[in-house]
Amino acid sequence: METQKSYEVQTTGTLYLVPTPIGNLGDMTFRAVEVLKEVDWIASEDTRNTRKLLTHFDILTQQLSFHEHNTQERIPQLIAMLESGESIAQVSDAGMPSISDPGHELVQACIEASIPVVPLPGANAGITALIASGLTPQPFTFIGFLKRKKKDQRAQWKALEQKEETMIFYESPYRLKETIENLAAVLGEERRVVICRELTKRYEEFVRGNAKDVLEWLNQKTVKGEICLLVEGNQNPEAVVEKEPFPEDLKEHVEIVMQEEDVSSKDAIKQVAKLRNRKKQEVYQAYHEI
Known part of the structure; x- marks a missing residue:
């Protein structure tokens, strides 16, 4: 178990998860712009794409690339920077970080290292x-x-x-x-x-x-x-019928499978052994009362 007080004085830096517009630049929040200006680094999914956003809002913060192809290499570097006291804002190309975009692994790594993770609300295509x-x-x-x-x-x-x-x-x-x-x-x-x-x-x-x-x-x-x-969800879902537990007697179980699935005793024995995670020989002996 761990707890996080996001705005208490920290000995480490903070990871901010900053949403960006999904299309209309007017959907950028004042707080998002402020955080991107104040952090030491911006970890961007595509630095070229994010550069357009930063230029539009006169944000001069330096960027680091952070995408699906360099995640394992970059995370230790970002954690080291955060532990040294530098703060980082993580952004995806559009919308909320971590939703179908890189970020989840970085969040996990920060939590394990007791580094605060602060999410900002903002644009999200699914909810919109x-x-x-x-x-x-x-x-x-x-x-x-x-x-x-x-x-x-x-x-x-x-x-x-x-x-x-x-x-x-x-x-x-x-x-x-x-x-x-x-x-x-x-x-x-x-x-x-x-x-x-x-x-x-x-x-x-x-x-x-x-x-x-x-x-x-x-x-x-x-x-x-x-x-x-x-x-749309299913408006007329079928009732889920709970399966009866396996009969205690192995021979009875084999006979049930033979009847319900119209298979030979040999095939039924194989199925029962697999279903019950038992040795086939054990089921065979029980069925033939050996």
Whole structure:
């Protein structure tokens, strides 16, 4: 267990998690600008991209690159700087750090080293999309990016099929059509979805409808820009039937498997052994009463 008093006098520096605009620079907060000016370093996902933001707000603080490809190398360096008393602001290219962006591992490392981690509130694409989607805003589940391969993604949709809460995803515009096709195939064509495109930017657009209608719309469009996809939760979830515990008698269990799955005693013995983490020979002897 550990506790953190964020604003007590510290012997170390502080890691600030600073959100940046997801499109419109006007969404930068006064506090975010102030922190970026006051810290010793800014750890940026892309220093070139962040430079544009810093220039716009006349922020002169020096940057260090911190992205998914140099995380393991950079974290010890950042921890050493923080332990020496320097403060660091971590930013991603857009929105909140650590959400589908680098940062989580750095936060964990700071907590382990008893270095304060101070989050700032600000822009977030998922929540911004949710409140304008028209879908039930609470409860909701943030999933992030889906698996890319068709088979894997359909298995993922299947695992999410019974969820009753609104689900939030990020998706590439180039994979969006296939994603909706997979969704419709598994969750059904009537499941309501909302495509939120280019949030806070000039070409912001919301497409609301069931999976079938949205898919027809996608067949006629070339979609570009940043995409946030929201999916309605299951309004009629199936009741979860609790499985009966295994029968105490191994022979009885083998007979049940043979009957329910219409398999031979040999195959049933293999299944029972695997299900119960028992040796096949042990199940075989019990079944044949050896």
